[in-house]
Amino acid sequence: MTWRTRYGRLVATRIEDIDGNGRMEIRVSARLDVDERVARVQAQQLAVRVDEIVREVMGLPAFGSPPVGPQISSRASGYR
Secondary structure, eight states: OEEEOSSEEEEEEEEEOTTSOEEEEEEEEEOOOSSHHHHHHHHHHHHHHHHHHHHHHHTOOOOSSOOOSOOOOSSTTOOO
């Protein structure tokens, strides 16, 4: 499923493996502000808020603060 939105695009794909285990992959493409400082805050907030909503929908406990730990990224400096 793909939606064009005011902020960009949202793609959701439901996948089921051969054993019947299902999962959903969601990709968000959002235009960030041209100001790097603002864009960095937007990107951080977007990632944290998506995590919060996924936890809520899945019935998982919420963090008292944003998750802390190593960032999993293909680039050491994050996304630009």
